[in-house]
Amino acid sequence: QVQLQESGPGLVKPSQTLSLTCTVSGGSISSGDYYWSWIRQHPTKGLEWIGYIYYDGNTYYTPSLKSRLSISLDTSKKQFSLNLYSVTATDTAVYYCARTSLYGVLDYWGQGTLVTVSS
Amino acid sequence: QSALTQPPSASGSPGQSVTISCTGTSSDVGGYNYVSWYQQHPGKAPKLMIYEVTKRPSGVPDRFSGSKSGNTASLTVSGLQAEDEADYYCSSYAGSNWGVFGGGTKLTVL
Numbered sequence: 001q002v003q004l005q006e007s008g009p010g011l012v013k014p015s016q017t018l019s020l021t022c023t024v025s026g027g028s029i030s031s032g033d034y035y036w037s038w039i040r041q042h043p044t045k046g047l048e049w050i051g052y053i054y055y056d057g058n059t060y061y062t063p064s065l066k067s068r069l070s071i072s073l074d075t076s077k078k079q080f081s082l083n084l085y086s087v088t089a090t091d092t093a094v095y096y097c098a099r100t101s102l103y104g105v106l107d108y109w110g111q112g113t114l115v116t117v118s119s
Numbered sequence: 120q121s122a123l124t125q126p127p128s129a130s131g132s133p134g135q136s137v138t139i140s141c142t143g144t145s146s147d148v149g150g151y152n153y154v155s156w157y158q159q160h161p162g163k164a165p166k167l168m169i170y171e172v173t174k175r176p177s178g179v180p181d182r183f184s185g186s187k188s189g190n191t192a193s194l195t196v197s198g199l200q201a202e203d204e205a206d207y208y209c210s211s212y213a214g215s216n217w218g219v220f221g222g223g224t225k226l227t228v229l
Contacts, residue, residue, distance in 0.1 A: 037218075046122070046223040047157075047208055047210075047223070048220070049220060096164055096165075104153060104211070104212040104218065105155050105170045105171070106157070106165070106210070107170070109164040109166070110164065111164050
């Protein structure tokens with residue numbers, strides 16, 4: 001059974017960098033059958049796909065965050081990470097990581113982690 | 120890319136059926152048979168309920184079914200149960216711009 005677990009600080013100061021890591025267990029992160037995605041959900045709002053990374057390092061970032069976003073992969077640790085730079089209060093959200101099929105099906109999700117941007 | 124359009128709310132009594140729509144364009148919903156539906160209970164992560172328009176992952180009750188006509192996909196929940204009360208989100212593959220969600224529908228079981 002594939003499991004994903006997000007980790008990282010729950011509080012980040014404005015203008016700093018939000019850094020999260022997703023650890024994958026029960027399956028291979030090096031398989032070309034899947035992408036590895038980050039999704040966020042603002043309080044009481046809907047889901048927003050932030051971006052994803054493929055096993056070969058190719059990435060896609062949503063246009064609205066592209067200038068502040070970086071997603072990386074460490075296959076030896078079975079982890080992928082999110083860095084969101086120069087954060088503001090509008091980046092406060094629950095952040096999820098998820099395994100994603102080649103046609104965008106998010107079949108396994110982490111439990112989510114709330115990140116609050118505040119001084 | 121624009122979000123897919125869902126009604127903000129839907130409701131039904133136990134045992135009834137309810138259908139939630141998800142409207143996109145020919146560039147996403149209408150162009151591909153890769154529509155998914157997710158169920159989210161409060162404070163929980165979303166759960167995949169339907170993928171590739173009509174397919175159910177193992178463990179999802181057959182009370183949940185999906186369909187598509189043109190640019191609109193639909194999720195039908197038959198035989199409503201109290202535990203079906205949740206938020207439901209659709210998403211669609213959109214080619215090189217994939218990663219589009221609907222705004223979500225809050226399903227209330229009366």
